[in-house]
Amino acid sequence: YHLFRRDRVLPRRSGHAVRGGGIATLVKEGLSAEQVFLSDPTQYTERTDVTVHLHGNKHITFVNVYLPPGNATDRFKPSTLPVGDEYVIAGDFHCHAKLWARRDNVDALGSKMQQWMLRTDMLPLNNPRTHT
Secondary structure (H helix, E strand, O other), X not given: OEEEXXXXXXXXXXXXXXEEEEEEEEEOOOOEEEEEOOOOOOOOOEEEEEEEEOOOOOEEEEEEEEOOOOOHHHHOOHHHOOOOOOEEEEEEOOOOOHHHHOOOOOOXXXXXXXXXXXXXXXXXXXXXXXXX
16 A cells, blocks of 8 residues: 655754654555645645546546544634545544534534535435444
């Protein structure tokens, strides 16, 4: 597998950047893939986009997102995510909505994510009866 990763960089301590956490995407060896670097990553969202090149001029981009729990969920805007048939968005958004969780504890970010998904024709791929 090819490993594409992005480490979390925390505020500096004693003049050195401190790393903590991060995200990774693995792509099977033999597939042509490249990491797409975002020009303006936020401090409260961890994200890496990996484009896998298919036959011809076709490609698919896997968007891997980790949104740490806490106040970051208040600042995250689903509209910053790409939309289209060539994108698969996966991650841990630390939010709940009936569209994918089938439970009553819907939260503000879950509601925002659900509205965005319905507006952009995005669908959840998980089984709502299985804890994710």
